[in-house]
Amino acid sequence: MSDVQDYKSSLSDTSSRKFETFSYLPEMDDKQIRQQVEYIVSKGWNPAIEHSEPENATSNYWYMWKLPMFGETDVDRILAEAEACHKAHPANHVKLIGFDNYAQSKGTEMIVYRGKAV
Template sequence: MADFQDYKQTVKYETFSYLPSLTADQTRQQIQYIVSQGWNPAIEHVEPSRSHKYYWFMWKLPMFGEQSVDRILSELEACHREYPNHHVRLIGYDNYTQSQGTSFVVYRA
């Protein structure tokens, strides 16, 4: 039984938080996937202490029909500059299923 290790509990957020952090290119690829699926990107942010207890704050309105990966990245960066001590996540809303197609944290505080 000495081969077993204790699970170290750490706070995890969204889909990719159990993996190593995404590189800039991998983040760009995920945004391109959101756009290629026809999903509407939306950006949210929250203080780390509130991330599991409350709703996240929306950064502007969802970017309905946005096709530019660079524009989405620039909005993510603008949100991070405005709230440097907040987590910032990107959500891809699927109009067809009326649900989130994907969601992941881009910047951690």
């Protein structure tokens, strides 16, 4: 069996924290984030945006940015809302969520802007 990589992560080092599967991959560029939003729309999921301070990001509570974008299919509008949230809260992590109406759960979530660690 091959060695499994240990990701150095700690509560005291906010820049090292991992939040979801995509956190273990290299940071996504704008094209890759757009592809993820296109996927959310293609699945018929409702996009939503949340944000949190890096030091509180391991909490279950994140701030909701407006209401979920029920039925929104315009990828550019979804990306614009994520960017607006980031501009309004530049020090916070910004998370994009795709809510699955049928399963009544999150279909996906990912951090699209990472706040600066303090």
